[in-house]
Amino acid sequence: MKTLKKLKPVDTGSLVDKVEVRLLSFFKDNNLKPGDAIPKELEFAESLGVSRTVVREALLRLRTLGLIDSRKHKGMTLKHPDIINNFARILDPTLLGENTLKQLFELRLILEMGMADFLFEHKTKKDMDELEEIVAAEEATDSGKIRFTLDKEVAFHGKLYQMSNNTTLQKFQDLLLPVFNYVYQEDTKSTDLDDYHFSGGRFVSHRMLFQNLKVGTPDTFRNAMRRHLEPHFDHTFSKKESKKKGLG
Known part of the structure; x- marks a missing residue:
């Protein structure tokens, strides 16, 4: 008897993708809001003409994203997704690619300038x-050298973010602070900030930022923050310029 080649398993991944998109469209088309009940797996399966397994997988994805809440005897309902929690699951510097880390590094610089x-x-x-008090505590342990360290960044800049009144x-x-620190440490291991030539003639410290926030204006504070973060901006832009020239 002739030996037949075995059939390869059917890839159902694309089907799950399509069902996921259709479910999201269903929620939008019916103007469903967080707290609203949604049909059961079987109803979705019959309407879409697919197996319950496919529907279950698609719903599981949405549940993982925090879009669906499922409780025993109460069925499934839509919920407010926790965007930050979703980011937290994957925002480990050691697991992200170099380009993503650089993009997140730049995003924090943008946030610092915009607040x-x-x-x-x-x-x-x-x-x-x-x-x-945070600035005074920092100065009490100051070695006299210019250093961007995670603990100082968390204390001072974390307070600024808190003051923005945006949860x-x-x-x-x-989430971004560890990424910021990771990228900076990796890219500037051989750089001594004490030898850096600041455009304003000197480094703008946290104390100077505090004083500016106390008596200045949003525009003067933005300028001070730009000068405070100047080494990071300069390093980021110089890396991009090097790549353009084929040097990076």
Whole structure:
């Protein structure tokens, strides 16, 4: 008897992808909101003409993203997705590619520059007192050298994000700080910031940023923050320029 080649398993991945897209469209077309109940697996399977297994896999993906809540005896409902939690699951610097890390590095620089107006709008005397305490504690252990370290960044910049009065921004900052530190440490191991030539003649410290926030304006604070982060901007732009010239 002739030996026949075995059939290869059917790839159902693309089918699950299509069902996932159709489910999302169904939610939008019916204007369903968080808290609204959605049909059962069997109903979706019959309507879409696919197996319950495929529907279950698609729903599992949406549940993993935090779009669906499933409770015993209560069925499935839509829910507000926790965007930050979804980011947290994959935002490990050791698991991300170099390009993604660089993009996240730049994103934090963008956030730092964009919060000035919110800080001046929401700052309170209590906030400023706490920020000054953070600066004083930092200065008490200052070695006299210019260093961007994670603990100092978390304390000072973390307080700024808190003062922005935007909860999502605060959570996102918590995720970006390790990435920021990781990229900086990896790319500038041989760089001594004490030898860096700042455009304004000197490094803008956290103390200077605090004083600017105390008596300055959003525009002057933005300029001070830009100078504070100048080594990072310069390093980022010089890397891109090197790549353009075929040197990176």
